[in-house]
Amino acid sequence: MTAAVSLWHKIFATPKRYFNREVLPLLADLKLAIALLLIIAVFSIWGTVIEQGQSLQFYQNNYPEDPALFGFLTWKVLLTAGLDHVYRTWWYLGLLILFGSSLMACTFKRQLPAWKWFTRDQKLYSKPQQFRKFALSAEVPSESITPLMEQLQQRNYRIVSDEHRLYARKGIIGRLAPIVVHISMLIILIGGVVGALTGFIAQEMVPSGQTFQVNNVTDAGPWAASQVPKDWSVKVNRFWIDYLPTGEIDQFYSDMSVLDQGGTEVDRQTIHVNKPLRHKGVTLYQASWSVAAVKVKFNNSPVLELPMGELKTKGGRLWGAWLPLDPNDMSNGASLVVKDLQGLVLIYDKTGKLVSTVRKGMAVELNGIRVSIVDLVGSTGLQIKADPGVPIVYLGFGLLMLSTLMSYISHTQVWGLWQDGRLYLGGVTNRAQVGFEREFLSILDTLEVLPDRVATPSAE
Template sequence: MTAKDTFLSKFSTITAAPQTFFKRELVPFLADLRLAIALLLLIALFSISGTVIEQGQPIAFYQANYPEQPALFGFLTWKVLLTLGLDHVYRTWWFLGLLILFGSSLTACTFKRQIPSLRWFSRTWNFYTQPRQFQKFALSATLDQRSLDDLAPLLASRRYRIFRQGDSLYAHKGLVGRVGPIIVHIGILIILLGGITGALTGFIAQEMIPSGNTFQIQNITDAGPWATPQIPKDWSVKVNRFWIDYTPEGNIDQFYSDMSVLDGKGNEVKRKTIHVNEPLTYKGVTLYQASWAIAAVRVRLNNSPIFQLPMAQLDTGGKGQLWGTWIPTKPDLSEGVSLIAKDLQGTLIIYGNDGKLIATARAGMGTEVNGVTLKILELVGSTGLQIKADPGIPLVYAGFALLMAGVIMSYVSHSQIWALQADGQCYVGGTTNRAQVAFEREVIGILDQLEQTNEPALSLVS
């Protein structure tokens, strides 16, 4: 053997090793049903943790709710939570890795088990030519002096598709029952692909916008590593008006935002009034009505020009929502009053510098304070918007559609019947992948019709 032959032999051995490992080790490992079940349980477990643990909150939130002393369950602290990425489970590398591994397992199972089963099915179209071949069926029968010409119309009336070759017959129905599991696998793979796409390219933002203002999406709270192209730069949104409908008891019934989408030149391209469960969607970005606040109050002192003062939310210790601001009543800011509001209905409480209640007022009313007339013109509300973009959603919807179709298809029984006419006798046998009892009744009914005078010799094998 020459040096060249030796080199080529070693090179072929080296290149064949990865292929051998892939075919004999990796693919069987991935196609193992136990691995798929374990991965599915892990994905479900971490998905539950992502539902229970608040996602995308600031560090201060987790420090307050998951302190080190005492640790939740004895080990879960804010440091552990942030280290493991449990504050953004669905975008962590290990969760995406689980999805990819599960998808690989399903793919391996599809190509190693499901598709070969269809190839096996194509081989079952071989017509049986020996009577002994019918002994393997769970349900078989031998009939005297009956022909395939008598059997074929009975099978056709029950929607069997019939094939004949000489003295042999093959018939089947319900082929979609064999294809259904493959469709289920494809649907799950598309759902996984949609989830991975959304995790890598989607983003979540929150904005608090006063009524009448225009904004571009900037306050991103959570985003995938490839989400930047999805964040809109060529259009903005204007909040034309925000208002709240109240019940007769004074409780909030619904809050609304009339919003316009503006192109780069400021032209309106879409307009919609949104409320809870009725968002605005434009170019794959969805704006949800999530919360509200009081942004400012517009007031006038005596005959002064109208000026607008911002209002800040006050800390009430979880006992409701209050907003307040301070209004100077003298040019040198030496005196002023505090204004408190709890909603947009227009009732405000006025306190002096000493903290004592001076008066209550409503929008449009004038009140004497510190020797001047304070007129409350309007409370300006802010709409709280939650903004999401998930390019994987169409894939997820398509995957679920295929999944449901595949599940329905899988419930269809795939029934097969073979027959052979030989030596003056007709041999019949059949099998099905589900609903065995119903199939046996169907075959017996066919045989009863075929043999109306003499009882067929049935051979049932359990």
């Protein structure tokens, strides 16, 4: 029975002992934490420089095999390594988890024991020579230790004392700052991992007047399906662009309504660049625009809507549509070309010759048919994101800022001893040394007698 218990102990105690002696010190090593932080920073930069979540065609065009970027970075290497979605790769998440483990190990192995040491009541000194080790110390005649205790109480020191000795401290919260820093960084890492696993990015190009649901997801975490909205949709009531007098774009806007499953409007907002629409954790950003269609009339016919497509040009963005003029021969017609939504339409015949320039609301005669340009229909380009980790990251950064403020609080400690009509006192602080020296001298001034000896740090 004893042998079985001993074997059981070896089996289960050995891994724990190995972890405590080998793994935990390695994780708590500052050099490892710094190395991991640098590696994470490098790959984060890669994720910023390299466009994330684009199509295969995009990477093939921008990262060809010949010539390869930097001599090695081709679209195959990029996709194989996951550099097209750096923040969701297993190795990047693994680095975050390893760095978080290092922070936790350092917190439990170094910071918490240090905090316990600082928060415990320090020993009371009983010998005058013990005060010589302090950076700042003094010796004054006194009838008791009470005057010193009263001065320290007025300055909000926490005091532990007996009849002839005392220990006082204040600003212990400053010693908590490193622990709060570690906790805040852990929270930020957790928020990043949550966002990578459950967030998604989508893009939609929606013509004015149409209703859509989020379908074109370009990048998503493995658990992001629950975040893609299925129980509500969005209608683009109107899209328009404001232009400067020079003809340049000033701003573009989308008036959008959020509809529930029954088609009832539950929210309505006008968005523009830097003013998104947020609904149930999903954010819709105004990202781009396009020309979707042109509305025309043939003589007195009903208004017809012809879709327009973007033309590949080197001199800027252009959109075009084919306008058939003979129902029996679709090749007989004209081309309509526009460069924006201001209403100017260029009309070319089938040979490519410019035959007319008209504006929205005007008409032109083509092959004996009166063609009226009724309107141009714009499309709003939306970038749609959901990241449940963002509130967690904000909480972490809030704590990080709080810890920065806490770190400015000085932790000051004072010891006192009364013996044979003499009062010995000394103290230390972890920062603001000049301020502590002034406070120390102020305490001495209020003891009503001049000190026989005041010791300050030597210049050696």
